[in-house]
Structure formats: C-alpha cells, structure tokens
Amino acid sequence: MLVSARCRADDSGKLVAEAIWINIVNFFGMITNVDAGSFMMVTNPNADPESGYVKESLKILIDDNTVFSGSAKDEIKMARDVQMVGLDLKNGTVRATRLTVYENKRPVRMGTDKVLSPAGPQN
Helix, strand or coil: CCEEEEEEECCCCCEEEEEEEECEEEEEEEEEEEECCEEEEEECCCCCCCCCCCCCEEEEECCCCCEECCCCHHHCCCCCEEEEEEEECCCCEEEEEEEEEEECCEEHHHCCCCCCCCCCCCC
C-alpha cells in the first residue's frame, strides 16, 4: 500500500495531517459505458500493443465529492475521452476524486479558447 501525507506543526509543535492519500492513481482513457453513479473506461485506448502502456477496463465511481475540471457530470458520455484521478480500490474499481471529460481533444466546457501546443506557437 502506498501512503502519502501533507502535515503541518500545530501550536504545540506536534505534526497534524492536512491531507492523506492512499493508492492514488491517474488514468487517461475512453468512456465505454455509462451507468448511474459510475462509468466504464478503457485506459490508453490508442496505445501501440508493443509499447509499455497497458490497456485495461476500469469501473469509475463518481459521487458528490468528485471534482469536475473543465467539464461536468452530465457530460460523461460514451466514446468521450476522460482523465481521472482517484483512489484505487484494488478490484478494477476506482473512486474518482477529479475528472476532466474531453471532446475533440479539449475539455468539454473549455469553449472556443485557443489551445497552445506545449512546444509553443506553431508557424
């Protein structure tokens, strides 16, 4: 089990946990099925079979604590791309803590803002 924590010292000098993370994962993939409160996704859908990237099917649980970035719960639809950070429950299921749903390689609610390449402006 992987445990990570952020602490601070209180007034007496004792350490107090501000945040604790256990079994946190980050996956990018494509939504393959949608149910109430969950969806299925396949990770690394375009990965070369000879690469080190693993394709796997995961069940993603969402709830009122899931934070949506650049998208919303009602935008979880089949065949859309999704990036998900969450708690790995170790049975092929992940409880999502943060989600971004993509359409046409951009967050759904991004609007028409221009997207710059990480390599900088293209001539």
